[in-house]
Amino acid sequence: MSISTTAEQGVLEHRLTAADRCDSCGAQAYIAAEVNGSELLFCAHHGRKYEEKLRSVATSWHDETDRLLA
Numbered sequence: 468m469s470i471s472t473t474a475e476q477g478v479l480e481h482r483l484t485a486a487d488r489c490d491s492c493g494a495q496a497y498i499a500a501e502v503n504g505s506e507l508l509f510c511a512h513h514g515r516k517y518e519e520k521l522r523s524v525a526t527s528w529h530d531e532t533d534r535l536l537a
């Protein structure tokens with residue numbers, strides 16, 4: 468599985484806030500993945516780290532890491 472950084476899904480909905488925290492380290496979350504009906508939040512670092520595994524099981528993938536590049 469290759470890692471793509473393209474935003475092919477079009478305009479991203481920015482709904483994560485400073486109150487949303489990474490489940491792994493507590494940093495601000497920029498990625499939200501829905502797995503088995505529950506939402507997991509990750510910072511950019513952990514989102515990338517777990518992306519390959521989660522992509523296969525997540526029913527939705529929400530990525531706001533483009534905000535870090537702005």
Ligand SMILES: [Zn+2]
Nearest residue numbers: 489492510513
């Ligand atoms: Zn993290």
